[in-house]
Amino acid sequence: MNKPYFYYLPDNLIANTPSTPRDHSKLLQINRLTGKLFHHHFYDLPDLLNPTDVLVFNNTKVFPARLHGVKTTGGKVEVLLLKKLENDLWHVISHPGIKPGQIINFSSEVSAQVVTDHSLKLSAGSFQTLSKIGHTPLPPYIHSSQKEAVLRKQYQTVYAKSQGSAAAPTAGLHFTNRLLGQLEDRHIQTEFLTLHVGLGTFKPPTPDQLASGHLHSEWFTLSSQTAARLNLAKSQGRRVIAVGTTTTRVLESCADTSGLLTPQSGETDIFIKPPYKFKFVDGLITNFHLPGSSLIMLVSAFSSWEIIQKAYQQAIAKNYRFYSFGDACLIT
Known part of the structure; x- marks a missing residue:
C-alpha cells in the first residue's frame, strides 16, 4: 500500500499481552x-543512551474509565469516561448511544443523568468511587482474558502518579523499577510532566483536523522547576529524549520559536505532522503505531515517512509486536 502513513500489519503481530518482564520487549533503534x-531489547536502553542525556516521562495515571450500566428502560449501556469537565460532569462516548435526560444506573450506589449525547453527570464521580465500579479502558484492538486486577497493573506505568487518563502513555509501559534504577546509577537525568491521554490518540485524524492543523485537546501541566532544569540541559547541549508521543506533545507545545520552554498548565491541541520542525525534542522512545493515526504522522515528522515505513517493514519481518502492549522504538 503506497498511501502515506498506512501499512499492512498481520493480526498476529498485535500484542494482546505485555512482555514479561516489561523491559524484555524488543527495541528497534532508528x-x-x-x-x-x-x-x-528494552533492557539495553541504559547502554544506548549518553550519560548526559535527559529522559522526560509522562506520569499520568490511567483510571478505570469503562463503566457498564443499565438505563431505566432496562437497556444495557457501556460508557467510557474521557475527560472530567467540572465537578462530576464528564465528557463520554457510549455504546449504544445515550440521550439527554436519561438515567443510567452503574451500581446500587452510583447513577448518572445524561446531559448531552456526549456528557453525563455522575451521582458520585470521585476516582475512589470509579476504582470500585470501573474497568480498565483497554484499546479496542487488545483482546485480553486477564482479570481486572491484573489489567490495572499491566496497563499502568510503574511511575504513574496523577490520575486522569483514559489511555496509558504506552512508551512508558516498558520501564521497570530496576531499569529506572540503572538509569539513576548511570546518572542519566529523568524528569516528569503530566498529560492526561484521551481516546483521540487512537483515532485517524478527521478531514477537519487535517485542514485546521489542530488535533483533539488534552490537558497537561509542565512545572516551572521541570522547565528550568530542561532549559538548562538544552543550554548545555545535552539531548532531551521524550518517553512517548504524549510527552513530545507537551514539550513542543511549551517551547517557543527560540527553543525555550515556558511552564504551563492547560489544554493542547497541537498536531505534529510533516513538515513540522521540532523545537525541543532530540530523541523519542515510542511504540509502533496504528496505520493512519496522528501518532505515526508525528514519528514521520521526527524522521521521515520513508524511513519510518522501512523501519516498520523490518519490524514486521522480524516479528516485532505492535501497538499498546507491543515493542518499542528509540528514534534519535
Missing part, C-alpha cells in the same frame, strides 16, 4: 536521518 536500524 537513526532518524539515515534510517540505519539496530535491533535490541
Whole structure:
C-alpha cells in the first residue's frame, strides 16, 4: 500500500499481552536521518543512551474509565469516561448511544443523568468511587482474558502518579523499577510532566483536523522547576529524549520559536505532522503505531515517512509486536 502513513500489519503481530518482564520487549533503534536500524531489547536502553542525556516521562495515571450500566428502560449501556469537565460532569462516548435526560444506573450506589449525547453527570464521580465500579479502558484492538486486577497493573506505568487518563502513555509501559534504577546509577537525568491521554490518540485524524492543523485537546501541566532544569540541559547541549508521543506533545507545545520552554498548565491541541520542525525534542522512545493515526504522522515528522515505513517493514519481518502492549522504538 503506497498511501502515506498506512501499512499492512498481520493480526498476529498485535500484542494482546505485555512482555514479561516489561523491559524484555524488543527495541528497534532508528537513526532518524539515515534510517540505519539496530535491533535490541528494552533492557539495553541504559547502554544506548549518553550519560548526559535527559529522559522526560509522562506520569499520568490511567483510571478505570469503562463503566457498564443499565438505563431505566432496562437497556444495557457501556460508557467510557474521557475527560472530567467540572465537578462530576464528564465528557463520554457510549455504546449504544445515550440521550439527554436519561438515567443510567452503574451500581446500587452510583447513577448518572445524561446531559448531552456526549456528557453525563455522575451521582458520585470521585476516582475512589470509579476504582470500585470501573474497568480498565483497554484499546479496542487488545483482546485480553486477564482479570481486572491484573489489567490495572499491566496497563499502568510503574511511575504513574496523577490520575486522569483514559489511555496509558504506552512508551512508558516498558520501564521497570530496576531499569529506572540503572538509569539513576548511570546518572542519566529523568524528569516528569503530566498529560492526561484521551481516546483521540487512537483515532485517524478527521478531514477537519487535517485542514485546521489542530488535533483533539488534552490537558497537561509542565512545572516551572521541570522547565528550568530542561532549559538548562538544552543550554548545555545535552539531548532531551521524550518517553512517548504524549510527552513530545507537551514539550513542543511549551517551547517557543527560540527553543525555550515556558511552564504551563492547560489544554493542547497541537498536531505534529510533516513538515513540522521540532523545537525541543532530540530523541523519542515510542511504540509502533496504528496505520493512519496522528501518532505515526508525528514519528514521520521526527524522521521521515520513508524511513519510518522501512523501519516498520523490518519490524514486521522480524516479528516485532505492535501497538499498546507491543515493542518499542528509540528514534534519535
